[in-house]
Amino acid sequence: MADPASITGRASIVDGDTIEIQGRRIRLNGVDAPETRQLCRDEKGATYRCGKTSADALDTFLASSRPTTCRILRHDRYRRLVGSCTRADGAEVAAWMVRNGHALDWPQYSRGAYAAEEAAAKKNRIGVWRGAFDPPWQWRKRSHR
Template structure:
């Protein structure tokens, strides 16, 4: 609940993209942390999923495409309750909206990605990130990419943290 309150506070500050308003529609998954609604690309705020080309190691040490798996899991999650609604906190350096998104049933998409182990909490301003508690929970139960080894930034493979 604290995470949702913080996210809403961040997304309703004067610097938020109030002119754009919330965006609602069927989401098309670009990758594990980016979606598109109505022609607008949206980077999911506070999360970082492996890229499509990245590999992770499972509990046996075998490689698997965790980036591709994250994108497929996000597609399945969003498909279960459409449409998707997003609120924006601004734009990133690539011109994409940065936002928190919710399924039609109200479930927080950003939080789910981290809780399910398909993304990590993005560190912002040297803190542990908005979804740090969700990440620790996912890690403790071995969810998603935490079942083996977490990924290393900029690496084709994951490394033990």
């Protein structure tokens, strides 16, 4: 079956940068969120499950304006669909995740598309930027995932 150019429907959350619509997994293009098992430190140095926090934030954000539409751009190396997704109100999902510190701009894939959103989150110390964390791509490498 050929991949659709876009998919619209109620999104379920796989993790902080992957959703599922109509049984199809879609990776948000150009961003990387903390992994489900990843731990970060808050502003007081306490450990928290930043991957779960990221996924929960994505779920809440998408639930407030349904349905979600993803324009499919390509497949990643795991054969997942990669897309640019928006809520029913037109809000761009990846940009919101980065702007609110729940995901990072991934320049390797975004070409810096979300650099301004990341700089704002970092300056305002929100999301993962309120404390200490490893970028997800470094955490995965160290965790041998």
